[in-house]
Amino acid sequence: MDLYLDLKVMVNTLPESKRSHLANKEVQNLVATIDKGTGSGCGGHGDGGSCIVWLMGHSLGASLALDVGRAMMAEKGYNLPTFLFNPPQVSLAPAIDVLLPTKKARRSIHAASSFLKARMGKVLKPHKERMEKLFEQLSPWAPELYVHERDLICKGYISYFEQREQVKERFRGVGKSAMALSYRDMLFAAFGKEKERPHLLPTARL
Numbered sequence: 105m106d107l108y109l110d111l112k113v114m115v116n117t118l119p120e121s122k123r124s125h126l127a128n129k130e131v132q133n134l135v136a137t138i139d140k141g142t143g144s145g146c147g148g149h150g151d152g153g154s155c156i157v158w159l160m161g162h163s164l165g166a167s168l169a170l171d172v173g174r175a176m177m178a179e180k181g182y183n184l185p186t187f188l189f190n191p192p193q194v195s196l197a198p199a200i201d202v203l204l205p206t207k208k209a210r211r212s213i214h215a216a217s218s219f220l221k222a223r224m225g226k227v228l229k230p231h232k233e234r235m236e237k238l239f240e241q242l243s244p245w246a247p248e249l250y251v252h253e254r255d256l257i258c259k260g261y262i263s264y265f266e267q268r269e270q271v272k273e274r275f276r277g278v279g280k281s282a283m284a285l286s287y288r289d290m291l292f293a294a295f296g297k298e299k300e301r302p303h304l305l306p307t308a309r310l
Contacts, residue, residue, distance in 0.1 A: 106164055113167050113192050116288070116299060119175075127172050131157070135182050159186040159247075163257070166191035170247065174305075177245040178238060186247035195260025214267040215274065218282035225285050231293035235284040239306045246307040265310060 112118040135157050161169035166188035176182040200210060225232035251258040268283045284304055292299045 109164055110192075113164065114194050116194075118167055119171050124168060124171050127168050128175050131159070131172050131176060131184075132180060132182075135176070135180075135184070155183065155185055157184055159184050160188075161191075162189040163192060173245065173247055174242065178241040183245050186245070187250070188247055189250045190255060190258045191249055191251070191261065192257050193260030193264070195263060200263075211270055215271055218267075218271045218275070218278050221282040221285045221287070221290075222278045224287075224290050225281055228290050228293050231290060231298065232281070232285065234298065235289075235300060235304070238300060239284045239304075243306045246309055247305070248309045251310055261308075262310060265308065 109118060109121060109123060112121055118124055138156060159169040159173050161167070169186055170188055170191055173184050173186040176184050200213065249258075249261055251261050253259050253262055271278060271282065284306075286300075286304060289299050289304075
């Protein structure tokens with residue numbers, strides 16, 4: 105079963121799985137019960153530091169916790185403190201690091217990629233606007249990601265946030281536009297199917 109879910113992580117269909125639906129339902133019910141009974145749960149879009157429901161997971165469990173945390177914040181306004189250990193991130197970053205060993209070469213590739221994403225976002229404007237709205241909804245939530253640069257499974261998160269900051273420093277408008285977009289999501293959007301990569305987060309602590 106775990107191997108099956110690992111494959112779903114790779115193709116970004118984990119949120120559609122039975123286990124993900126169950127996890128979302130159980131956490132939503134738990135938080136709603138606490139809010140109703142004590143009034144000191146996690147409702148609202150403010151600081152989640154006082155929330156008494158925390159999310160935590162390792163590897164596949166981290167993917168599930170990430171999915172639940174995103175859904176709780178975006179759909180219900182619940183800002184749940186989230187701690188993710190070695191969360192998988194399917195990315196070309198490890199291959200790029202091997203093929204382009206110099207920092208200058210990698211920065212050039214990432215900058216060119218961001219410009220291309222920004223251009224494609226103008227063509228796929230409804231998808232771009234949807235992702236910008238999602239980023240706004242997720243912005244109060246800052247999950248903590250425990251990752252390692254030598255771990256090929258999760259190092260994509262390091263690359264994503266490093267690339268994003270570098271491009272924003274050099275090309276602010278382009279960086280802001282591209283950070284919410286991915287090629288895979290835009291490909292799906294071009295065929296009328298909306299998805300979002302789980303690593304597309306406005307904020308996180310690595």
